Amino acid sequence: MTAAEAAGGSPHRTLITGVIGSDTHIVGTRILSMGLEKAGYKVVALGALTPAEEFVKAAIETDADAIMISSLYGQGELDCRGFRDLCVEAGIGGVLIYVGGNLVVGKQSWAEVEQRYLDMGFDRAFPPDTRLDGVLVALAADFSTRGQVEKEVG
Amino acid sequence: MAAALLIDFGSTYTKLRAVDLDAAEVLGAGQGPSTVESDVTIGLEAGLADLEARLGGLPEFRYRLAASSAAGGLRMATVGLVKELTGEAARQAALGAGAKLVGTFAYELTGGDVAEIEALAPDILLLAGGTDGGNKEVILANGALLADAALDCPVIVAGNRNAAAEVERRLAEAGKTAIMAENVMPEFGELNIEPARAAIRQVFIDRIVHAKGIDKAAGSFDRVLMPTPAAVLEGARLLSQGTEGRDGLGPLLVIDVGGATTDVHSISSGASTRDDVVVQGLPEPLVKRTVEGDLGMRINAAATVEAAGVDRVAADAGLEPEKVTELVGRLVGEIERLPETPDEAALDRALARAAVRLAAARHAGTVKTVHTPTGPVQVQRGKDLTEVAAVIGTGGVLVHGADAGSVLEAACADAVDPLSLRPRAPRLLIDRDYLLFACGLLAEVEPQAAFDLARGGLDGDREEVAGERQSIA
Numbered sequence: 317m318t319a320a321e322a323a324g325g326s327p328h329r330t331l332i333t334g335v336i337g338s339d340t341h342i343v344g345t346r347i348l349s350m351g352l353e354k355a356g357y358k359v360v361a362l363g364a365l366t367p368a369e370e371f372v373k374a375a376i377e378t379d380a381d382a383i384m385i386s387s388l389y390g391q392g393e394l395d396c397r398g399f400r401d402l403c404v405e406a407g408i409g410g411v412l413i414y415v416g417g418n419l420v421v422g423k424q425s426w427a428e429v430e431q432r433y434l435d436m437g438f439d440r441a442f443p444p445d446t447r448l449d450g451v452l453v454a455l456a457a458d459f460s461t462r463g464q465v466e467k468e469v470g
Numbered sequence: 471m472a473a474a475l476l477i478d479f480g481s482t483y484t485k486l487r488a489v490d491l492d493a494a495e496v497l498g499a500g501q502g503p504s505t506v507e508s509d510v511t512i513g514l515e516a517g518l519a520d521l522e523a524r525l526g527g528l529p530e531f532r533y534r535l536a537a538s539s540a541a542g543g544l545r546m547a548t549v550g551l552v553k554e555l556t557g558e559a560a561r562q563a564a565l566g567a568g569a570k571l572v573g574t575f576a577y578e579l580t581g582g583d584v585a586e587i588e589a590l591a592p593d594i595l596l597l598a599g600g601t602d603g604g605n606k607e608v609i610l611a612n613g614a615l616l617a618d619a620a621l622d623c624p625v626i627v628a629g630n631r632n633a634a635a636e637v638e639r640r641l642a643e644a645g646k647t648a649i650m651a652e653n654v655m656p657e658f659g660e661l662n663i664e665p666a667r668a669a670i671r672q673v674f675i676d677r678i679v680h681a682k683g684i685d686k687a688a689g690s691f692d693r694v695l696m697p698t699p700a701a702v703l704e705g706a707r708l709l710s711q712g713t714e715g716r717d718g719l720g721p722l723l724v725i726d727v728g729g730a731t732t733d734v735h736s737i738s739s740g741a742s743t744r745d746d747v748v749v750q751g752l753p754e755p756l757v758k759r760t761v762e763g764d765l766g767m768r769i770n771a772a773a774t775v776e777a778a779g780v781d782r783v784a785a786d787a788g789l790e791p792e793k794v795t796e797l798v799g800r801l802v803g804e805i806e807r808l809p810e811t812p813d814e815a816a817l818d819r820a821l822a823r824a825a826v827r828l829a830a831a832r833h834a835g836t837v838k839t840v841h842t843p844t845g846p847v848q849v850q851r852g853k854d855l856t857e858v859a860a861v862i863g864t865g866g867v868l869v870h871g872a873d874a875g876s877v878l879e880a881a882c883a884d885a886v887d888p889l890s891l892r893p894r895a896p897r898l899l900i901d902r903d904y905l906l907f908a909c910g911l912l913a914e915v916e917p918q919a920a921f922d923l924a925r926g927g928l929d930g931d932r933e934e935v936a937g938e939r940q941s942i943a
Contacts, residue, residue, distance in 0.1 A: 330604065338842040340748075358603070360658040365748060365840060365849060377555045378604040378658050389843050 325356030325452065329459065330380045332371055334362030337395030341388035344417060348384065351448040357455075368399055372406045382412035382455065390421040393432070400437025412458055414451070416442030473497060473529040474916070476908035477514065477536035477691055478698050479684055480504055481543070484513035486521050487908040491532065494922035496903055498524045506540035511687040518690070534691040535911040539570075539698035541682040544674055547573035547592040549616075550654075551599035551608045556629065558752060559654035560598040563628065563663035565759045567670035568700025569594070579612050588620050593678050594670060595623055597637065600630030602656045613637035617644035624673050628654045628666040649673060661753050671696055695911055699759065702726065702864065703735050704910030707757055709862070709924050710737035713917040719925075720859035723833075723893060724906065725826055725881055727867045729768035729805055732825045734833040735759045740853025747837055747848040754853045760833045765825040767818065767867050768805040771798045778824035787820035789813060794820075815872065822867045823880040830881035835891045850891070856883065858893040862928065864901035874900045875930055899928040 333349045335341060342364040349361040360378050362370060371383050383403075387395060396415060403409050415438050420429050426443050433441035440454055472491040477484065486500040500521025505513035522528045546569035550557030553576035561574050572590045575583050587595065597616065599609035609629040616625060617640045624647040627637050631653055641648035649672075652665035679685050679694045695701070702724065712718030721738035740754040764773040775783050775798050784791040797817050801807060809815040835852025863869070863878045871877065875898050883892040905927035912920035 328603070338840055338847075340842050340844055340847055363748075365750065365842075365847065373552045373555060374658050376605060377552045377655070378601045379606070380604075391843070 325352065325455075327356060327358050329382070329455075330358045330360060330378045331455075332360050332362065332374050332378070332380045332383045333386070334366040334371060334384075335364045335386045335388065336366055336368060336371070337387065337389075337391060338365060339387055339389045339391070339395075340364045341386070341417075344388060345384075345386040348386065348416075348448065348451070351452075352384075355452050368395065368402055371399075372402050372408070375403070375408055375411055376406055380408075380411060381459065382414060384451075385413070385415045386417045387415065387419060388417045390418055392417065392419045396433070396436060396438070398436075412455075412462065413438050414440045414442065414454070416446055416451075418444050471529065472532045474533040474535070474912060475531040475691070476911050477517075477534070478701075478907050479506060479510065479513075479536060479538040479540040479694075480698065481540055484510075484517045485904065486517045487903070487905065488521055488525065488529065488531075489908065489912070489919075489923055491916055491919045494919045494926060496905065496923070496927070497529070499903065500524065504540050506538075506682060506684060509686060510540075510684050511690065514687045514690055533912070533915055535914070536684070536691045536694040537696055537698040537701040537907055537911055538679070538682070538684055538694055539568075540684065543570035543699075544568060544670075544678060544697040545570050545572045545590070545593045546596060546670070547571070547575065547587055547590055548596045549575045549579065549598065549612055551577060551605055551629075553577070555658075555752070556598040556600065556655050559661055559663060560596050560628070560666070562661070562755055562758065563598075563654050563666035564596055564670065565761060566663055566700075566703065566755065566757060567667045567674075568697030568703065568759075569670065571761065578608050579615050584615050584619050587616070591621075592623055593681070594673055595621070595625045596666060596670065597625055597627050598629040598654045598666075600633060600653075601658050602631045602653050604630055604658075606630055606633035609633050609637055610640075613640050617641045617646055621646065623647075624649055624677060626651055626666060626669050626673065628652065628669070631656070659752060661755055663755055671700065695914060698907055699733060699761075701907040701910035702733075703757060703759055704913050705906035705908070705920075705924055706735045706862070706910075707737050708909060708913045708917065708921055709906075709928075713913075713921050716918060716921045716925075719897075721855070721857065722860040722862060723830065723855060723858050723881060723896070724862045724864060724901075725829065725868070725878065726865035727822050727825050727829075727863075727877075728766055728865055730763075730766040730770055732762045732765040732829040733759065733865075734762070734829045736833060736853060736855060736858070738853060738855055738858055740835060740855065742850050742854045743857050744848070744854075747850045749850045751851045754835075758833070758853065760829070762825070762829045762832060765829050767821055767825065768801050768807070771801040771821055774821055774825050774828075777828055783817075783820045783824050786823055787813075787816040789816060818867070818871060819873055819877060822871060822877045826863075826877055827880040827884075830892050831887065831890045836889045837891060838889055852891070854891045856891050856894045858896050860897045860899055861893055862899045862901055862906070864904060864906050868900060869902060869904060898930060900930050901927060902929040903927050
């Protein structure tokens with residue numbers, strides 16, 4: 317059994333991936349999308365240069381379980397501000413939201429950066445050196461504690 | 471000689487075309503009033519009498535096929551979930567089926583929305599929402615609301631397949647006619663509008679033709695195949711793609727400027743012609759129809775001037791803005807008016823050019839520069855129509871008005887609006903005898919004759935048009 321299988325991906329779980337804002341760095345989200353798909357999840361890949369609203373619209377239509385935002389160009393903080401509010405406004409406030417990449421400019425302590433994103437309403441934030449397995453384990457853990465019901469309440 | 475009779479039950483006229491299938495030639499045209507509101511047979515018989523007089527007798531027709539846009543056309547309302555996703559897919563399915571969209575709705579319907587749909591009393595309602603395996607709640611809720619609504623029309627269910635059967639059951643239990651079609655967006659960002667289009671057309675044939683009273687004249691023709699805009703679209707598709715033994719013209723645009731609306735049909739993948747752009751947004755259907763409800767020559771003359779800007783229209787017409795406003799005020803009140811003075815003719819041409827330019831720009835995609843920290847990126851949305859091979863004008867203004875070429879040229883790319891992906895150097899052609907609809911109908915049974923007929927009915931090419939333009943200048 318691979319780590320991915322252990323992490324329990326399911327085609328009944330839909331994940332939205334993409335790179336937020338004016339960010340063209342597509343490689344990270346592509347590797348992530350392929351890995352998530354291989355792990356058994358249904359992945360809707362929005363690719364690079366995706367406005368925040370498009371993540372939300374795609375999540376509504378596909379009844380997504382999680383939104384996985386990549387940001388590599390250091391301006392993620394500006395692009396991601398208010399993202400949870402946008403989801404709440406659209407009626408999917410309970411959706412799981414992850415963010416990962418080079419989330420800030422310059423050298424800052426990861427603990428501080430993480431806390432800032434958690435304060436913005438993200439369920440988890442991942443530093444640049446994150447491995448796929450870590451994401452899969454986090455997803456499995458969050459799905460098992462949340463269950464299907466919560467997201468519909470959102 | 472094998473002949474065919476093609477009929478358009480229009481909103482103003484009943485138009486007939488008799489064609490020789492062997493020679494692929496028009497034998498003649500006939501016209502009667504539109505009498506669908508009272509008795510459709512009166513207008514058809516008048517049209518047949520007119521045709522008979524012109525031909526000196528009617529030939530034996532192997533086919534007698536009809537299209538209809540009478541009695542308000544095929545009035546449809548659409549309901550989707552996210553406005554830009556399944557909402558847009560449903561809209562495109564309805565427009566592609568030749569419908570007149572009377573209402574488009576998204577998200578969970580409100581009591582007000584339901585009341586509005588009831589008041590609109592559409593001929594067909596198309597209910598979409600959710601990708602397959604995606605959101606079920608909204609289409610289930612909307613299905614239940616529509617089931618309980620005071621609504622007689624058939625409902626085509628083309629949403630999330632995991633909820634569709636339940637929606638159908640709920641509608642059927644409430645005594646509604648529910649028809650299932652594949653999801654208009656089975657996966658996120660994947661457009662699948664052909665099945666819904668086919669379902670709309672079937673409902674049109676099976677029910678709407680009867681409901682509108684067109685089948686009263688059933689003895690005088692074989693079949694009503696589709697709404698007229700769908701017939702024009704099929705004619706355009708045939709011309710673009712060709713058929714066995716006939717090479718098509720390639721990607722093309724058809725523009726129909728009417729009194730109230732301007733229709734644009736494109737047969738083109740719309741794929742980017744450049745390799746340095748990122749394409750965003752929904753994929754585009756190969757066969758796409760848009761209807762501009764604010765661009766028209768008479769009822770919407772004032773709206774067209776407003777959209778284009780009175781100064782620009784005035785400059786194009788060579789008139790003072792005050793004069794334009796005065797003349798337009800008159801046109802809106804007299805929708806049958808034909809230009810009588812040179813000023814009116816100039817205004818008509820400027821109006822048509824404005825409608826064509828704006829409608830083509832709205833139909834075509836755009837490319838915009840997005841500045842990113844790694845440099846500028848070109849982002850395309852919508853169809854890239856720059857390489858379209860031909861732009862075809864159809865409808866009264868373009869066919870009967872003067873300077874059709876210069877009017878059509880307004881559809882092309884211009885330096886003023888470099889971000890619009892409109893055709894760069896297309897051939898400009900006119901559907902001289904209003905044959906596209908007829909060929910769209912005929913394509914069903916005799917595609918080769920239909921192609922030759924449509925091709926033979928196109929007038930003009932770029933050289934002629936350029937000459938014409940110079941003579942205007």
